[in-house]
Amino acid sequence: MACVVQVGTGSGGMAVLDLVGRDARINSVLLIEPDIYKPHNVVRHYFAPDRCGQSKVDLAANWLQERRPDLLIETIKADLCDPSNAEIIDYMIMRADIGICAVDNDKAKMHWDWLMRKHGKPWTLGEVLAGGIGGFVHMFVPGGPCYGCVMSHLQRNVKTNDSPAPDYSAPNHSLPEVSIPASMASIHAIASIHALATLALLGDEDARGWDATTHLIPLRGVPGIFERALASIRLPFSKLAGCLQCTTQTSEGDLEAAFAAINAGAIHR
Numbered sequence: 001m002a003c004v005v006q007v008g009t010g011s012g013g014m015a016v017l018d019l020v021g022r023d024a025r026i027n028s029v030l031l032i033e034p035d036i037y038k039p040h041n042v043v044r045h046y047f048a049p050d051r052c053g054q055s056k057v058d059l060a061a062n063w064l065q066e067r068r069p070d071l072l073i074e075t076i077k078a079d080l081c082d083p084s085n086a087e088i089i090d091y092m093i094m095r096a097d098i099g100i101c102a103v104d105n106d107k108a109k110m111h112w113d114w115l116m117r118k119h120g121k122p123w124t125l126g127e128v129l130a131g132g133i134g135g136f137v138h139m140f141v142p143g144g145p146c147y148g149c150v151m152s153h154l155q156r157n158v159k160t161n162d163s164p165a166p167d168y169s170a171p172n173h174s175l176p177e178v179s180i181p182a183s184m185a186s187i188h189a190i191a192s193i194h195a196l197a198t199l200a201l202l203g204d205e206d207a208r209g210w211d212a213t214t215h216l217i218p219l220r221g222v223p224g225i226f227e228r229a230l231a232s233i234r235l236p237f238s239k240l241a242g243c244l245q246c247t248t249q250t251s252e253g254d255l256e257a258a259f260a261a262i263n264a265g266a267i268h269r
């Protein structure tokens with residue numbers, strides 16, 4: 001039996017949670033999310049408009065508990081990066097076997113990466129590209145490439161490409177949720193693969209073929225970007241020499257330096 005810790009229960013995070021949380025091998029779920037359910041969330045979320053004003057993490061926990069009464073669920077309404085929550089979040093992660101990251105800003109992703117490495121936990125991340133044209137699903141394991149390594153590789157690849165394609169891997173690409181016009185179908189397509197990657201961490205049959213850190217999944221053909229939908233691209237990244245995030249970072253305070261260096265394109269293979 002396994003314990004999962006998840007940060008983020010927005011539209012994508014909720015779908016991943018629903019799929020992973022129904023697996024009989026999961027017996028415990030720990031959730032971290034600070035936000036309130038708002039009217040603009042309704043179009044792409046599980047919950048009815050009359051739930052607006054309630055905590056997203058409470059809605060998520062109740063949804064899962066109704067379907068898995070046997071599941072142990074703990075929640076914290078907290079910002080992942082707020083130092084005042086560090087102790088309880090550390091305690092949650094310490095008890096978990098695997099982590100799920102479903103936040104949409106890079107600073108939080110890097111903070112999560114740091115926490116996962118600090119506690120030696122494998123984790124997964126799903127990222128839907130703007131417009132819902134596709135997405136990334138990443139699987140991180142202790143000792144392997146970190147989120148900083150992957151982000152640097154992706155940025156480097158874009159920089160060496162003369163095409164005018166949007167830089168979806170840019171660390172500053174995060175946008176307010178309402179301004180990314182990804183459909184619920186695109187969000188759920190990537191969330192489903194994210195859930196499969198997470199369940200692969202449980203091993204055995206599920207893990208077969210999941211030997212790359214990152215998979216890029218086009219959901220639509222877009223001239224200059226994706227030739228065709230569903231021609232998934234496997235990106236077997238290696239650990240990046242000189243990555244400030246995972247090779248030289250010694251404390252939480254170094255996150256800022258790592259983030260700035262990656263933003264500036266200062267890290268190269």
Ligand SMILES: [Zn+2]
Nearest residue numbers: 146149243246
């Ligand atoms: Zn790294």
